[in-house]
Amino acid sequence: MELGLYLHFPYCISKCPYCDFNSYQLKEDNQISPYISALYQEITAYSQKLKKSDIKTIYLGGGTPTILSGVQIYNILEFCKDKFTIDKNAEITIEANPRTLDGEKIKLLIESGINRLSLGAQSFDDLFLKKLGRLHNTQDIIDSYFLARKIGFSNINIDIMFALPGQTTEDFQATLKKAVSLKPDHLSLYNLTIKPGTEYYEKYKRNTLKLPSEDEEFDMYHRAINFLKKNNFEHYEIANFARPHKRSLHNQIYWQNQPYLGIGAGAYSFIRGYRYMNFKDPEKYIKEVINDKLPIEHGEKLSLRKRMIETIILGLRTKDGVSYKKYKTRFRINLNDIFSKQINKLVNLGLLKKDDCKIKLTNKGIFLANIVFREFVD
Amino acid sequence: MLEDYHCNIENIRNFSIIAHIDHGKSTIADRLLEFTGTISEREKKDQILDDMDLEREKGITIKSKAVRLYYHSKDGKEYILNLIDTPGHVDFSYEVSRSLAACEGALLIVDASQGVQAQTIANINLALKSNLKIIPIINKIDLATANPDRVAKELQNISEIKDEEIILASAKEGIGTSDILEAIVNKIPSPKGSLNLPLRALIFDSVYNSYKGTIVYVRVVDGVITPGMIIQTMSNNIKYEVMEIGIFRPKMQPIKKLTAGEVGYIIAGFKNIKDTHVGDTIIDASNPSRESLPGYKKVTPLVFCSIYPIDNKEYENLKTALDKLKLNDSSLFSEAETSEALGFGFRCGFLGLLHMEIIQERLEREYDINLIATTPSVMYQVTKKNGEILKISNPVSFPPKNEIEKIEEPYVKVNIITPSKCIGGIMDLVQERRGSFKNMEYIDEEILRLDYHLPLNEIIIDFYDKLKSISSGYASLDYELIEYQSSELAKVDILVNHQLVDALSFIIHKDKAYTRARKIVEKLKGIIPRQMYEVPLQATIEGKIIARETIKALKKDVTAKCYGGDITRKRKLLEKQKAGKKRMKKIGKVEIPQEAFLGILKID
Numbered sequence: 001m002e003l004g005l006y007l008h009f010p011y012c013i014s015k016c017p018y019c020d021f022n023s024y025q026l027k028e029d030n031q032i033s034p035y036i037s038a039l040y041q042e043i044t045a046y047s048q049k050l051k052k053s054d055i056k057t058i059y060l061g062g063g064t065p066t067i068l069s070g071v072q073i074y075n076i077l078e079f080c081k082d083k084f085t086i087d088k089n090a091e092i093t094i095e096a097n098p099r100t101l102d103g104e105k106i107k108l109l110i111e112s113g114i115n116r117l118s119l120g121a122q123s124f125d126d127l128f129l130k131k132l133g134r135l136h137n138t139q140d141i142i143d144s145y146f147l148a149r150k151i152g153f154s155n156i157n158i159d160i161m162f163a164l165p166g167q168t169t170e171d172f173q174a175t176l177k178k179a180v181s182l183k184p185d186h187l188s189l190y191n192l193t194i195k196p197g198t199e200y201y202e203k204y205k206r207n208t209l210k211l212p213s214e215d216e217e218f219d220m221y222h223r224a225i226n227f228l229k230k231n232n233f234e235h236y237e238i239a240n241f242a243r244p245h246k247r248s249l250h251n252q253i254y255w256q257n258q259p260y261l262g263i264g265a266g267a268y269s270f271i272r273g274y275r276y277m278n279f280k281d282p283e284k285y286i287k288e289v290i291n292d293k294l295p296i297e298h299g300e301k302l303s304l305r306k307r308m309i310e311t312i313i314l315g316l317r318t319k320d321g322v323s324y325k326k327y328k329t330r331f332r333i334n335l336n337d338i339f340s341k342q343i344n345k346l347v348n349l350g351l352l353k354k355d356d357c358k359i360k361l362t363n364k365g366i367f368l369a370n371i372v373f374r375e376f377v378d
Numbered sequence: 379m380l381e382d383y384h385c386n387i388e389n390i391r392n393f394s395i396i397a398h399i400d401h402g403k404s405t406i407a408d409r410l411l412e413f414t415g416t417i418s419e420r421e422k423k424d425q426i427l428d429d430m431d432l433e434r435e436k437g438i439t440i441k442s443k444a445v446r447l448y449y450h451s452k453d454g455k456e457y458i459l460n461l462i463d464t465p466g467h468v469d470f471s472y473e474v475s476r477s478l479a480a481c482e483g484a485l486l487i488v489d490a491s492q493g494v495q496a497q498t499i500a501n502i503n504l505a506l507k508s509n510l511k512i513i514p515i516i517n518k519i520d521l522a523t524a525n526p527d528r529v530a531k532e533l534q535n536i537s538e539i540k541d542e543e544i545i546l547a548s549a550k551e552g553i554g555t556s557d558i559l560e561a562i563v564n565k566i567p568s569p570k571g572s573l574n575l576p577l578r579a580l581i582f583d584s585v586y587n588s589y590k591g592t593i594v595y596v597r598v599v600d601g602v603i604t605p606g607m608i609i610q611t612m613s614n615n616i617k618y619e620v621m622e623i624g625i626f627r628p629k630m631q632p633i634k635k636l637t638a639g640e641v642g643y644i645i646a647g648f649k650n651i652k653d654t655h656v657g658d659t660i661i662d663a664s665n666p667s668r669e670s671l672p673g674y675k676k677v678t679p680l681v682f683c684s685i686y687p688i689d690n691k692e693y694e695n696l697k698t699a700l701d702k703l704k705l706n707d708s709s710l711f712s713e714a715e716t717s718e719a720l721g722f723g724f725r726c727g728f729l730g731l732l733h734m735e736i737i738q739e740r741l742e743r744e745y746d747i748n749l750i751a752t753t754p755s756v757m758y759q760v761t762k763k764n765g766e767i768l769k770i771s772n773p774v775s776f777p778p779k780n781e782i783e784k785i786e787e788p789y790v791k792v793n794i795i796t797p798s799k800c801i802g803g804i805m806d807l808v809q810e811r812r813g814s815f816k817n818m819e820y821i822d823e824e825i826l827r828l829d830y831h832l833p834l835n836e837i838i839i840d841f842y843d844k845l846k847s848i849s850s851g852y853a854s855l856d857y858e859l860i861e862y863q864s865s866e867l868a869k870v871d872i873l874v875n876h877q878l879v880d881a882l883s884f885i886i887h888k889d890k891a892y893t894r895a896r897k898i899v900e901k902l903k904g905i906i907p908r909q910m911y912e913v914p915l916q917a918t919i920e921g922k923i924i925a926r927e928t929i930k931a932l933k934k935d936v937t938a939k940c941y942g943g944d945i946t947r948k949r950k951l952l953e954k955q956k957a958g959k960k961r962m963k964k965i966g967k968v969e970i971p972q973e974a975f976l977g978i979l980k981i982d
Contacts, residue, residue, distance in 0.1 A: 006942060191938040214908075218933040239939055254941050268943025275946055300946070310945050313952075317940055349910065368910065369936040370952065374959070377952045 003053045003271075004253035005080070007039065008264030009065040010282050013100070016133040017199035018161075018192060022266035022280050023063040035265075035282055036072060038289040040079055042263050042278075045294060047083035050261065055084050057250035058092040060114075066100040070108030077112040091249040093118055093157075098136040098144040106151045116248075117148050118157040118188075124178035125171060128164050138178070145182050155246060157186035162224070163217045164192055165200075165209050172220045173227070180231050185246040189224055189239055191217060218367065225366075236319040238369060255318050257311040265295075274301050304331070305378070308338065313373045321353075321360025335359070342375045385458055387639040388568045392460045392597065393513075394477055396505060397487035398497035398854060402517040405549035406487055406558070407445075407461060413555045414447040414459070416627060443583070444480075444595055444641045446625045451563045459562055460641035462582070462597075470729060471858070472677050472709075473583065475504050476656050479672070480582045480597035480641060483511040483566030485558065490516045490524035490546075494532040494821055496795045496854035502537050513561045514539045520548040532821050569599075569639030577601030577609070577662040579636075579644075580671045584654045586705035590622075592648035593630075596660060597641050599671060604635045608663040609646060612670045616653055617663050618646035652708055677709045679727025680788070680859060681734050681838050682755050682771035684715060684881065685741070686723030688748040688961050688972055693722045699745035700724060703737060710737060715772070719881045719965050720750055720975075725772055727757075731838055748961065750975045752881045756835045759786040759862055773883040776869045779920050786862040788834040791816075794845070796853035798826045803848035811836035812887060832857075833865065835885065870895050870924070873916040874906070877966040881975060895925040905974045908932035913968055 011026040026032070058080065065073065073094070080086065093116040094109060109117070121141045123129050129137055136144075141158075148156060158179050162172045179187060194204045194211075203209040212220070225235055233241035237255060240248065253260055262269045265285040267278045276299020279285040288295035302310070308331055315322035327335040336343065343359060346352035351365035351372050365372055397403040411417045447459040464477040478484065484505045488498055505512050514533055516526045526546055533539045545561060547554025571578075583595040596603075603609070607620045622645040624632040636642045648654045656677075659670040687696045700712045711727035728734040734754060741747050760768045760776065761783045770776060792813070796804055798820070808815070813832040821827055837857065845853050868891050872882035886894055895917030902915050910932055917925040940948060962969040 188939075191936075193938055214932075214934055215930075221934065238936060251941060254945070257945075260942070262942060270943075275943065277943055302946075306949070310949055313949065314940065314945055367934045367936055368932065370955075371910070371932075371935055373948075374952050374956045377949055377956055 001050075001053045001259060003050065003055050004057045004059070004250050004258070004260035005055050005084070005086075006250075006260055006262040006264075006267055007058065007060045007065070007076070007080075008262065008267040008278075009035075009060065009062040009068065010265045011035075011067050012062065012064045013067065013097075013135060014133065017203075018132060018194075020195035020198050021063070024282065026067060031282075032068060032072070034286055036068075036076065038286040038295075039076060039264055041289045042295065043079060043083050045289075045292075046261060046263070050084065053085065053261075055080075055086045055090060057090055057253060058086070059250040060092075060094040062095055064097050064100055064120075065094050066096040066105065070105040070112075073114075074108050074112040077114070081113075091116055093248070093250055095120060096144070097134075098140040101144045101147065103147060103151060106148050106153070110152050115153075116155040116157070117153045118159065118186075119145060119148075119184075121158045121179065122161045123164070124160075124175040128167060128171070128175075131165065132161070142182065145184075155185045157188060157248070158182070158184045159188045159190065161190050161192050162220045163212050165211055167212060167220075169216060169219045169223065173223060176224055176227060180228070185243050186248060187228065187233060187241045189221070189241070191221065191239075221367070234319065238317045238366060252318075255314045257307070257314050273307060275299060307331075309376050309378070312339070312376050316352075316359070316361055316365075316369065316372060319360065321358040323358045325357060339376065346372055346375055385456060387571070387573070387637075389455060390458045390460070390569055390639040391483065391562050391566045392462065392481045392569060392639070392641055393483040393485060393562055393566055394462045394464050394481045394505075394510075395485045395487060396464060396474070396478075396501035397517075398489070398492070398495035398501075401487045401489040401492065401495075401498075402549050403463075403487055406485065406515070406517060406547070407463065409549050409552055409555045410447060410459075410461060410559065411445065411628065413559060414449050416445065416447050443628070444626055444643075445628045446641070449559055449563065452560060453563070457563050458640070459559075462641060470733070471500070471504065472729075473656060474501070475508065476580075476582045478504055478508040478510060479657075480580055481508070481510055482569060483513060483562065485562075486512050486514045487517050488514070488529055488533060490518045490526045490529055491521050492852075493525075493529045493825065494536055494795060496793055496856040499536055499793065499795065499827070500856040511566045512537075512539065513545065513558070513565055514543055515545045515547050515554070515558060517547050517549055519546050519553065520551045528822065532825060535821050536827075571598070571600040571638035573600075573602060573638045575600035575638075576665045576667040577603055577607075577660070578667045578669070578671055579603060579660040581611075581654055581656055581658045581660060583656060584648075584708075590645050592650070592654055592705075593643050593645055594648065594654045594660075595641075595643055596636070598636045598638050600638050600667065601662065602635050602637045603644065603660075603662075609644075609660050610663040610666065611654065612659040612661055613655055614653060614658075618648060620644055620646045650705075655708065677729065679709065679711045679729060680756065680834060681728045681730055682725065682757065683728075683734060684717065684720070684723055684725050684752040684772065685712075685738070686717065686720040686750045686752075686881070688750055688963070690721045692747050695745065696724065696741065696747050696749075699741050699747060700726070702745075703740060707737075709733070717774070717881050719879045720752075720963060723750075727771065731842070748972070750881070750963065750972050752975060753884050754838045755885060756788050756833075756838065758867070758885065760784075761786075773869050773885050774880050776885070779868075784864050785867045787865045787867060789831050789860050789863050790834045790837065790857040791860045792830045792832050792837065793856045794828045794830070794853055795821065796826055796828065796849050798824055800849040800853060801826060801828070804828065804845065804853065807841075807844055807848060808832065811841060831860065833863075833887075834859070868919050870898075871918045872898065872902070873914075873918060874902070874970065875913045875966050875968050876916075877968075879965050879970070891919060892924050899925045899927040902974055903927045903929055906968065906970055909968055 010023050012023050015025045092114045094114050095118045097120045122132055122134055124138050126137045160179055194201050228241045235241055236247050259271050265282040266280040269276055276296050278295045279288055279297045285295045312322050324335050347354050351368055353360050353362050395403045444460055444462045449457045449459050451457055462477050462480055464474045516529050519526050530541055530544050545554050545557045578599045579596040581594050581596055585593050587593055605620050608617055609620055610617045622632050623636050624630050625642040661667045687693055704710050709729050712724045715725045716722055738751050755771055757769055757771045760770055762781050763783045808830050811832055813830040815830055817829040819827040845855055866888045867885050868888050869885050870891055872879050899915045899917050906929055908929055912931045913929040915927045916923050962971050
């Protein structure tokens with residue numbers, strides 16, 4: 001079985017006010033090593049079960065994985081190589097915040113086998129960086145980026161957010177231009193979403209967060225897509241843009257609804273049709289692992305129908321859409337035999353395109369993807 | 379055996395408790411029941427006489443009941459006390475008056491801090507009309523805000539009540555219960571009827587029970603009633619054999635006979651609650667009395683609205699539910715109708731706004747049917763140019779303007795009791811609702827009583843809420859129908875995406891049509907979600923557009939990121955949204971949330 005491997009690192013130097021990820025401000029440095037021990041133990045627990053699996057990609061996400069020392073990261077990956085069968089050309093990505101990188105660490109990352117860097121830049125405007133609670137400024141992003149390039153990263157992604165409070169389309173255009181001027185291999189553009197449990201949510205409820213209107217959001221996104229296409233980026237997923245041959249292989253596993261194993265607090269796994277989540281709270285997670293249990297908080301065996309629907313929703317997020325052939329191979333049934341009613345309706349609405357080998361979102365459909373997805377769910 | 383205990387008519391007392399909402403009627407009843415051992419502490423729920431959840435929640439009693447108490451008085455004699463409960467709201471004033479007609483006295487409860495309210499006065503008037511002896515009780519004297527002296531003065535100012543008659547009580551603390559019972563025995567006269575005259579019994583309520591059929595509540599005025607007797611209802615001359623008679627203790631308890639002066643129930647194979655009219659007289663078929671008891675009148679609904687199931691598949695359930703409710707509520711009217719916008723539903727008539735709310739809530743809660751209820755309306759009288767006169771409660775049925783000679787609408791006499799400092803706000807409100815001032819009276823230095831005449835259609839939509847907000851909750855309201863008057867009325871239609879939504883049409887005075895139409899289209903703009911294309915909203919009179927708004931097309935609805943476990947959460951969210959959309963009504967291509975039909979009722 002081919003598999004993607006995700007490793008979660010839940011700690012950050014500080015928690016950003018918009019963030020609803022499973023991340024926590026690091027209180028003391030000595031919090032990290034018990035967590036790493038737990039990761040080792042969880043990896044070991046899976047190594048027997050998944051010995052024959054072929055790991056195609058590894059993704060170190062967070063939180064802030066680079067809050068760890070270079071040596072810690074190196075050791076974790078060595079441990080993985082020892083316990084799993086990892087493809088020798090595997091894509092190995094690490095997320096990093098600009099301020100958490102220096103030359104020494106970058107060298108160690110490369111020595112660990114990491115070949116893709118994802119920089120959490122979020123904006124190239126110091127004013128917005130500050131509002132977002134980020135600890136870096138524009139110069140820090142630029143410095144980290146070029147340092148990583150110089151030392152040897154040949155595949156770098158930059159994360160950018162838009163529709164920030166008070167942001168105009170022009171503001172966002174300016175950020176995007178600066179990002180592109182660095183010539184990254186990949187860009188992820190995320191529309192800010194206000195999530196319950198965040199500081200932004202509280203402000204939003206009190207009406208003190210001035211967010212761009214839906215029309216402005218549309219403009220920002222629309223213009224960004226055109227601008228990036230002009231700059232030779234392929235818009236290959238709703239929020240993701242890549243230079244030729246620089247798509248994220250790991251994320252494509254998600255969008256193709258292929259199996260992956262998640263290690264660490266709150267990490268999701270999808271193996272043999274079973275989707276489950278580890279304990280979110282790092283302390284609980286550690287406790288479970290220490291007690292020799294798989295640290296699973298909850299999960300469900302997805303019915304065939306649900307897997308079929310999720311495969312469509314995920315596939316439609318991508319430029320490649322949902323291929324009839326792959327669908328048939330996977331589910332032994334024709335996509336159009338089951339969903340022709342929905343497909344035809346959406347084609348008539350101009351949201352979906354249908355050709356001889358696949359369905360995919362139209363340009364209009366990309367902006368109204370939720371309408372399309374809602375049609376397919378039960 | 380107590381169950382068959384009958385005493386002399388001189389030792390019977392029949393009484394009601396009358397009060398403004400929340401002044402403590404049910405708690406007083408509880409104390410009387412406990413004190414007389416009718417119910418033990420352990421058996422009681424909070425409020426014994428209210429047996430529907432909804433009543434408990436709203437603090438009002440919908441259906442009246444009668445409970446028999448046995449009381450050993452300080453004079454050493456045993457008394458039968460029949461407590462006849464009455465509905466606490468103006469909507470049910472006919473039922474109140476029928477219940478009062480079964481009594482010789484009434485306990486008038488007034489809250490020691492709130493004082494006299496509109497309902498207090500309405501109740502006193504009803505009691506006096508029925509020649510009842512009133513026992514005034516100031517309740518809740520334990521409250522920190524209680525001011526019994528002030529309330530006592532108010533009572534004396536509005537009625538003939540004397541200071542020394544007033545009993546101070548706290549039902550919560552059990553203060554005054556024994557004084558109340560003694561007053562019932564000593565002040566309220568015993569019933570006047572005779573055992574030897576032919577049977578006459580007043581029906582003051584009826585309920586439908588699926589096991590026992592229709593149960594009628596009666597006050598025997600003359601004669602005796604026993605099982606096996608053939609009885610007859612005077613208004614329609616239908617004959618029945620009495621199967622069971624009994625009393626409430628407070629549970630139903632069969633007994634061998636009911637005699638003059640007593641109160642109890644009869645089960646007699648009444649097929650339909652409609653045949654057992656409240657206010658009707660029951661007589662002995664073999665020895666019929668010729669003289670009916672005073673006061674049976676047919677109650678007519680005042681407020682109307684259409685009720686539709688959100689899911690058309692629930693039509694049959696709605697039909698069944700309405701039929702069941704009607705079994706127990708002869709004042710509820712309903713007939714099937716069809717709306718282009720909403721499909722199959724019912725046009726319903728109610729005694730008043732509260733009655734309407736209660737029915738809607740019961741349909742939703744007890745029968746679990748999701749409803750759309752249209753804007754309430756009144757019954758208009760339309761005279762056509764050809765002389766034909768139509769009674770129309772549904773805007774949809776209005777004839778075209780060129781066929782109409784005149785339209786008349788019902789007016790009500792409104793009685794408002796308010797702190798005097800709120801008078802400015804109330805005057806503005808009444809003026810804005812086309813009311814005319816009739817009278818003003820001081821109840822004391824700070825409390826005023828105001829009389830107005832208003833079109834009923836101006837008070838059925840949020841008038842009460844406005845009154846409450848103007849007076850910080852202190853003002854109270856009571857109204858009764860007086861007459862029909864000719865008015866300059868117009869029918870406003872609402873078009874969504876150029877398609878008429880019949881369920882949103884409404885009748886309004888011409889001077890107010892424009893403002894209200896504006897507000898409604900604005901409100902709808904906020905409620906109807908953006909669609910994939912622009913949706914115009916228009917309000918028209920006779921095809922002429924008087925207000926317009928546009929819902930802009932939805933341009934963006936896409937989730938930013940989707941990795942790892944996001945998909946399952948995302949799928950579940952989409953499923954939930956889809957379920958929400960299914961509950962919307964589709965008008966043409968546009969999906970309209972239920973809220974749109976409800977939301978326009980509450981427009982500032």
